[in-house]
Amino acid sequence: MGTVVVDAAAKKEANGSLADLNPTVVFVLGGPGSGKGTQCANVVQHFGYTHLSAGDLLRAEIKSGSENGTMISNMIKEGKIVPSEVTIKLLQQAMLESGNDKFLIDGFPRNEENRAAFEAVTKIEPSFVLFFDCSEEEMERRLLGRNQGREDDNIETIRKRFNVFLESSLPVIEYYNSKGKVRKIDAGRPVEEVYESVKAIFAPKNEKAD
Numbered sequence: 547m548g549t550v551v552v553d554a555a556a557k558k559e560a561n562g563s564l565a566d567l568n569p570t571v572v573f574v575l576g577g578p579g580s581g582k583g584t585q586c587a588n589v590v591q592h593f594g595y596t597h598l599s600a601g602d603l604l605r606a607e608i609k610s611g612s613e614n615g616t617m618i619s620n621m622i623k624e625g626k627i628v629p630s631e632v633t634i635k636l637l638q639q640a641m642l643e644s645g646n647d648k649f650l651i652d653g654f655p656r657n658e659e660n661r662a663a664f665e666a667v668t669k670i671e672p673s674f675v676l677f678f679d680c681s682e683e684e685m686e687r688r689l690l691g692r693n694q695g696r697e698d699d700n701i702e703t704i705r706k707r708f709n710v711f712l713e714s715s716l717p718v719i720e721y722y723n724s725k726g727k728v729r730k731i732d733a734g735r736p737v738e739e740v741y742e743s744v745k746a747i748f749a750p751k752n753e754k755a756d
């Protein structure tokens with residue numbers, strides 16, 4: 547009981563401060579293995595954003611021994627989408643702890659419910675959405691070669707993740723596309739070529755860019 551009350555209070559406080567921060571947010575979306583993390587690392591170096599991978603935050607939560615750890619771990623192994631409140635709380639905390647006000651949110655929102663809940667809770671609208679468009683064939687090759695010891699980078703889970711992406715995540719991209727917010731990148735090319743396209747999207751908006 548006590549924990550619930552503390553949690554609610556912490557959440558309220560986090561919201562208040564986030565609203566004060568009025569952060570700039572770019573959602574970085576694309577299928578599993580499309581290169582979201584790789585390209586975000588480049589953007590961080592040149593444009594001063596903080597990179598928040600929802601998947602990395604969830605994996606860190608499992609490692610921290612949190613009470614949600616087992617549930618999160620089971621869902622990731624099945625390629626399923628973790629309940630919005632868990633992911634949103636981790637994102638809010640990470641934004642507040644970063645000391646920055648510009649964020650690349652990578653791999654979230656993954657379904658309509660994620661999107662609507664994030665908007666309702668944080669009142670944050672993304673500036674735009676980077677969409678890494680890549681064939682399944684290429685994504686599968688990359689995931690099987692990723693070698694990070696991830697429990698979901700096996701062919702059985704990869705197939706499930708592809709299905710979830712098509713059924714649940716693409717509609718989110720469609721939603722933002724209808725609002726003119728999607729910047730689509732051909733992500734099937736070599737890393738450096740993809741980054742040239744990514745850079746062109748960020749460069750005009752950031753005078754700090756080199």
Ligand SMILES: Nc1ncnc2c1ncn2[C@@H]1O[C@H](COP(=O)(O)OP(=O)(O)O)[C@@H](O)[C@H]1O
Pocket residue numbers: 576577578579580581582583584585688689691692693733734735736737738740
């Ligand atoms: N453009 C690319 N061409 C070839 N391999 C890539 C490319 N971008 C990323 N990779 C590799 O593919 C794997 C998946 O990339 P990652 O950035 O982790 O994707 P995501 O975060 O979208 O799942 C990694 O091993 C990465 O080194």
Ligand SMILES: O=c1ccn([C@@H]2O[C@H](COP(=O)(O)OP(=O)(O)O)[C@@H](O)[C@H]2O)c(=O)[nH]1
Pocket residue numbers: 576577578579582599600601602604621622623624625626627628629633652653654655656698707
């Ligand atoms: O907002 C999110 C982001 C990730 N995940 C889970 O974490 C896994 C890995 O996500 P990540 O973005 O790290 O990997 P990707 O599938 O893009 O390679 C997903 O398949 C989901 O099970 C989730 O539930 N909600």
Ligand SMILES: [Mg+2]
Pocket residue numbers: 582583599601653
């Ligand atoms: Mg990633």
